[in-house]
Amino acid sequence: HLSTRLLTVAKYVPVGARLADIGSDHAYLPAYLGLNDKISYAVAGEVVEGPYLNALHEIKKEGLAKKIMVRLADGLEAVSEKDAIDTITICGMGGPLICHILTEGKSKLENKPNLILQPNVGEWQVRKWLNENNYQILTEEIIDEDKHIYEIIVATWKEERDRLTAEDYLFGPVLRKEKNSVFIRKWEQEQKKLQHILSEIQKAHQVPLKQKKALKNKIRKIGDVLNG
Numbered sequence: 001h002l003s004t005r006l007l008t009v010a011k012y013v014p015v016g017a018r019l020a021d022i023g024s025d026h027a028y029l030p031a032y033l034g035l036n037d038k039i040s041y042a043v044a045g046e047v048v049e050g051p052y053l054n055a056l057h058e059i060k061k062e063g064l065a066k067k068i069m070v071r072l073a074d075g076l077e078a079v080s081e082k083d084a085i086d087t088i089t090i091c092g093m094g095g096p097l098i099c100h101i102l103t104e105g106k107s108k109l110e111n112k113p114n115l116i117l118q119p120n121v122g123e124w125q126v127r128k129w130l131n132e133n134n135y136q137i138l139t140e141e142i143i144d145e146d147k148h149i150y151e152i153i154v155a156t157w158k159e160e161r162d163r164l165t166a167e168d169y170l171f172g173p174v175l176r177k178e179k180n181s182v183f184i185r186k187w188e189q190e191q192k193k194l195q196h197i198l199s200e201i202q203k204a205h206q207v208p209l210k211q212k213k214a215l216k217n218k219i220r221k222i223g224d225v226l227n228g
């Protein structure tokens with residue numbers, strides 16, 4: 001009963017991985033991977049007691065307590081060197097929170113784990129963090145499920161990673177090349193929304209010209225990507 005969103009994330013967890021799933025809530029993702037013998041070990045981290053208890057319950061119920069450790073902790077404090085984590089998933093949170101967790105947990109990233117991230121908003125911030133921290137984006141997916149559009153970003157540590165542009169951050173270096181139907185729908189919707197805002201503020205005199213210009217710029221940028 002795993003969602004398409006988390007199934008897509010699961011696809012990118014290497015077979016035999018030692019996984020840390022941060023903000024695991026019910027631990028559905030590590031439980032699925034454990035039940036299907038896709039991982040050798042996992043830590044499911046949660047900072048809030050309710051979700052932590054959900055995770056504990058799920059892992060016990062599925063008989064996975066030997067393979068999957070459920071821990072109450074803030075971000076990457078859930079893991080230690082002994083866990084020898086090689087893959088980290090952080091899903092279903094805003095981009096800024098994902099970046100905050102990664103920055104706060106930098107000392108836990110020393111063995112350069114693979115990162116599979118699924119921000120709900122602010123995807124550009126996640127891509128910027130990756131680019132500035134020696135992570136190369138290998139794959140991206142954009143999917144829709146229950147009227148929501150989700151982006152999944154898969155990255156690996158690399159000394160000489162590609163430098164990304166502002167457009168890459170916003171649209172995704174892989175997604176903007178692929179330009180699939182979900183991507184087109186997302187950005188057409190965004191363009192419409194911004195056009196509506198623009199038409200509203202055009203009438204308002206107190207809105208600074210600079211702000212209107214920035215909005216026009218973004219609308220044009222989206223147009224360029226959609227039509228380019």
Ligand code: SAM
Pocket residue numbers: 006022023024025026045046047048051073074075076090091092093097101
């Ligand atoms: N990862 C699951 C998913 O994608 O379905 C659950 C997503 S849920 C919306 C976000 C979870 O992240 C919440 O359970 C919340 O308690 C947890 N969370 C938020 N900040 C966190 C932090 N700093 N460390 C660990 N967990 C955190």
